[in-house]
Amino acid sequence: AAKPKLCYFRGRCRMESIHWLLAAAGVEFEEEFLETREQYEKLQKDGHLLFGQVPLVEIDGMVLTQTRAVLSYLAAKYNLRGKDLKEAVRIDMYADGTLDLMMMIAQAAFKPPEEKEEDLALVVQKAKTRYFPVFEKILKDHGEDFLVGNTFSWADIQLLEAILMVEELNASVLSDFPLLKAFKTRISNMPTIKKFLQPGRQRQPPPDGRYVEVVRNVLQL
Numbered sequence: 001a002a003k004p005k006l007c008y009f010r011g012r013c014r015m016e017s018i019h020w021l022l023a024a025a026g027v028e029f030e031e032e033f034l035e036t037r038e039q040y041e042k043l044q045k046d047g048h049l050l051f052g053q054v055p056l057v058e059i060d061g062m063v064l065t066q067t068r069a070v071l072s073y074l075a076a077k078y079n080l081r082g083k084d085l086k087e088a089v090r091i092d093m094y095a096d097g098t099l100d101l102m103m104m105i106a107q108a109a110f111k112p113p114e115e116k117e118e119d120l121a122l123v124v125q126k127a128k129t130r131y132f133p134v135f136e137k138i139l140k141d142h143g144e145d146f147l148v149g150n151t152f153s154w155a156d157i158q159l160l161e162a163i164l165m166v167e168e169l170n171a172s173v174l175s176d177f178p179l180l181k182a183f184k185t186r187i188s189n190m191p192t193i194k195k196f197l198q199p200g201r202q203r204q205p206p207p208d209g210r211y212v213e214v215v216r217n218v219l220q221l
């Protein structure tokens, strides 16, 4: 089958969780990076952008947008969405929480320096007081290696991505969360994820000035 084709800016933001899911599932993908307004306008003219927005993922003969819809499709397609609906909704809940946390980081990149600092400090505080305590308790109560059921799921991928992203802001953020520390080691060592975390793979770096400039130019923000 043809490889999925991803179209987004050369950066994280909304597409990074799709990179992670495909990589964790061991699925090779192609990428088209949006660098110019012309590229974006062509996608719109070709009718590929349902609401005029990216990420865009071409897979299984479909042209998909809306990040959560794409993630949900991919998680189900690669058996990462639990064994039944009750596990699936729990996986969705946990994944949605991590997406909310990571979007706070993504949006901060577009703020002026002083506001960005404040926003990122708030993200670390939210991670330590709202998100990570919840996941620490889930791991404690559940008593398994994974967040849902006793198998690896999309929720585990999302949580690892979020942990690493917050650790980039504050390296000791897991100091009060021993189970999350063990979780991070366990999931990072899964072969497909270990490979994805090596340098030179398709993981994107944190957003920088160039990323923000390209996004602003392409979207005429």
Ligand SMILES: CCCCC[C@H]1O[C@@H](O)C[C@@H]1SC[C@H](NC(=O)CC[C@H](N)C(=O)O)C(=O)NCC(=O)O
Pocket (backbone or CB within 6 Å): 013, 014, 052, 053, 054, 055, 065, 066, 067, 068, 106, 107, 110, 215, 219, 221
């Ligand atoms: C000030 C913050 C601006 C952020 C702009 C973009 O950079 C990323 O960091 C976030 C977004 S991504 C680009 C943006 N896409 C979305 O907002 C997608 C939202 C959708 N619900 C999804 O989850 O896929 C975009 O295409 N906009 C065009 C425009 O609406 O006309």
